[in-house]
Amino acid sequence: MQSISILGSTGSIGVSTLDVISRHPERYRVYALSAHSRVAELAAQCERFNPEVAVVGTAAAASALSAQLAARGLRTEVAHGPEALCAIAAADGCDMVMAAIVGAAGLASTLAAARAGKKILLANKEALVISGQLLMDAVAAHNATLLPIDSEHNAIFQCLPPGYSRALAPHGVEKIMLTASGGPFLLRDVDTLHQVTVEEAVAHPKWVMGRKISVDSATMMNKGLEVIEAHWLFGAPADRIEVVIHPQSVIHSMVSYVDGSVLAQLGNPDMRTPIAHALAWPERIASGVAPLDLAQVAQLSFSPPDMRRFPCLELAYDALRAGGTQAAVLNAANEVAVQAFLDRRIGFRMIDQLNHRVMDALPNQAATDIGTLLEQDAAARARAEAFITQ
Ligand code: NAD
Ligand code: MG
Numbered sequence: 001m002q003s004i005s006i007l008g009s010t011g012s013i014g015v016s017t018l019d020v021i022s023r024h025p026e027r028y029r030v031y032a033l034s035a036h037s038r039v040a041e042l043a044a045q046c047e048r049f050n051p052e053v054a055v056v057g058t059a060a061a062a063s064a065l066s067a068q069l070a071a072r073g074l075r076t077e078v079a080h081g082p083e084a085l086c087a088i089a090a091a092d093g094c095d096m097v098m099a100a101i102v103g104a105a106g107l108a109s110t111l112a113a114a115r116a117g118k119k120i121l122l123a124n125k126e127a128l129v130i131s132g133q134l135l136m137d138a139v140a141a142h143n144a145t146l147l148p149i150d151s152e153h154n155a156i157f158q159c160l161p162p163g164y165s166r167a168l169a170p171h172g173v174e175k176i177m178l179t180a181s182g183g184p185f186l187l188r189d190v191d192t193l194h195q196v197t198v199e200e201a202v203a204h205p206k207w208v209m210g211r212k213i214s215v216d217s218a219t220m221m222n223k224g225l226e227v228i229e230a231h232w233l234f235g236a237p238a239d240r241i242e243v244v245i246h247p248q249s250v251i252h253s254m255v256s257y258v259d260g261s262v263l264a265q266l267g268n269p270d271m272r273t274p275i276a277h278a279l280a281w282p283e284r285i286a287s288g289v290a291p292l293d294l295a296q297v298a299q300l301s302f303s304p305p306d307m308r309r310f311p312c313l314e315l316a317y318d319a320l321r322a323g324g325t326q327a328a329v330l331n332a333a334n335e336v337a338v339q340a341f342l343d344r345r346i347g348f349r350m351i352d353q354l355n356h357r358v359m360d361a362l363p364n365q366a367a368t369d370i371g372t373l374l375e376q377d378a379a380a381r382a383r384a385e386a387f388i389t390q
Contacts (some may be wrong), residue, residue: 008099008106022103032051032091050157053084097121100149113140122147122148149275150274153272156230166235178253183221201214228327246301248301250269252269311352315352327364331383
């Protein structure tokens with residue numbers, strides 16, 4: 001029996017994780033759950049999974065949750081704020097942590113889980129984009145285990161040999177091929193992209209996800225963040241990470257070897273597959289995902305990405321090549337830009353323009369400590385906000 005803390009349990013990944021766990025009550029027990037503000041959903045999850053601790057964002061949300069739990073006769077302890085999130089990530093009571101908070105808000109708790117030597121199921125790609133080297137160092141120093149939940153990285157992990165040591169050459173790996181659906185605007189006239197509405201941007205053709213990652217998929221910033229994520233997870237330089245557009249989202253990514261072999265992982269686009277894989281690794285458990293019917297899929301197609309249509313992808317490669325604090329700056333600018341787009345304060349094409357301007361405006365620095373990274377994150381947010389209100 002393994003116990004898990006699910007950070008961001010009311011989100012898309014959190015709900016899918018609870019779905020897989022509910023299929024295996026003999027294997028997994030929920031130690032802690034967290035939500036930012038959706039108190040009613042969290043109370044319902046507590047009733048079903050009976051965790052020892054539940055964490056919310058604010059004191060007000062905590063008292064609302066306490067009242068709802070008391071009304072149900074539940075004894076779950078309630079806590080709130082970033083420190084409480086770090087506490088449930090590092091607690092002796094949990095073996096595993098699902099890091100499924102969206103954005104930089106998930107960084108501190110993911111680092112806390114690494115420092116406590118936990119098995120980390122990493123969905124929160126932004127944590128790795130911001131603090132790649134520091135997070136990987138913490139994982140190594142504290143003997144933690146980092147398993148990728150992002151479908152592409154989970155696929156690559158499955159296509160690499162057991163014992164892979166974060167270096168391509170010794171394992172005969174030529175390159176990593178990240179597949180991308182291309183999102184809702186793959187075929188739309190580029191000259192009309194400035195008119196895109198929020199509703200169009202969040203309507204992903206293949207995946208049902210949170211709003212931030214859905215917009216990131218529409219700009220392909222998501223794939224850019226994933227290129228950086230792949231760099232840190234697998235020790236691959238930028239020129240060995242290739243992005244391939246594959247609209248069917250059946251191949252979740254590939255590894256190309258020096259002998260000409262290409263290994264791919266396939267499946268229906270449903271996050272319960274990578275979640276179940278990481279939960280049980282190195283074993284396999286049922287996830288609830290329907291078996292893949294290739295005859296029904298009928299065709300798999302591939303094309304290179306068009307950087308004019310998706311400038312955010314190019315920006316991510318630029319940030320990765322620049323190193324230092326540039327990826328943290330890009331991530332922070334993008335979080336502000338996406339929120340401003342979702343709030344209808346800026347148009348769709350302003351997202352890539354803001355990201356570009358903020359990267360140009362802030363001088364790159366060495367990313368040797370978390371303080372510098374958080375300072376640059378804050379500076380990038382302030383600069384992005386200033387550009388928006390200008
Ligand atoms: P979501 O918006 O559906 O859920 C986000 C969760 O984080 C919620 O539980 C919310 O309460 C919590 N949260 C939000 N802001 C917070 C804050 N400031 N402090 C504490 N908690 C906060 O997002 P999602 O789609 O589940 O994505 C979660 C993460 O997983 C993201 O990093 C995303 O890139 C990654 N991811 C998601 C998918 C997917 O299919 N949804 C796929 C791959 C990777
Ligand atoms: Mg992905």
